[in-house]
Amino acid sequence: MARRPNRFTDEDFESLDGRASKTEQKKAVQRMAALGEQLAELPKKQIEALPVEERLIEALLDVQLISSFEARRRQFQRIGKLLRNEDETVILSYLTPKQGMKKTAQLQRWVDRIIAQGDPVINEFTKMHNAAERHTLRQHLLRIQRDVTKAAPPEELEASKLKLFNYVQQVALISDNSK
Template sequence: MARRTQRFTEDDFESLEGRASKTEQKKAVQRMAALGSQLAELPKKKIEQLPVEERLIEALLDVQLITSHEARRRQFLRIGKLLRNEDETMILSYLTPQQGLKKQAQLLRWVDRMIAQGDPAIKEFMKMHKAAEHHAIRQHILRVQRDIQKNLGEDAIAESKQGLTNYVQQVALISENS
């Protein structure tokens, strides 16, 4: 029996634009789990003050009591899934003071440089930060550049640039502790 060829329209591809693949979703959970492990290292008082869901606070406090390696790994994956529902910028604001103002300013310069220069700057950033993924950075940069080209306004451009900034900060935090 002959196989029927399926014709895709431009609308089919536009509906998929901006949607993360399964692999990207899994890597995002792994990044969030790594951030969760750093959150779990915070003092108990600071964890209790986090403006997040109660389930996440309980999970962060529970992981401090778990001694089995495998159980801790699973708990961090759970924390990563819970973190997906939270505001990344707020979570990073609790972790970035550990980096210091100089490092934060340096990361913001990297963001601007990668937007302006593209692949050469991305490759250089990836050499310094082993947790970085070329595809993810490239997608964030393309979103920023698309918003600039379409003249969507300062709010839309700032929002897409904040997504890139959040990713760069996550990668820097993970790379420092690896």
């Protein structure tokens, strides 16, 4: 096997910037499966009204008919994979009425504090919400800080903040459900 004549450059690593690792992808599927469990608890009419792919609606309706634990677990994994192709904001908008406006405002304050203060607030948030991962929160924060230092367009910065808010909201939904 021939040796690579040149060492890796910064450009090699910049091309990977923003890409999720395999572990992060797996954890995202687990979060989506947990959200899928909450979606499956919605009434049948609300599930049918979801603005998502037909396959996802069918999977959510099918899971209500499954009684075997292992079969339900596999079905929720499938739902998690199908949810990856959907817009998180839309999915969360159907679940946030369960949280209420007060909780949503509280989560927005968490996001603002995370952006302003960084690691101490991230540590505090992860203690309060058992489904939260420090690494993922830090990645979102670093992406926002990078957008600010590069003077990225406002739309890009808002998109990064929305991704952080969506993650925080997912974690809160999952943590509240597991208590």
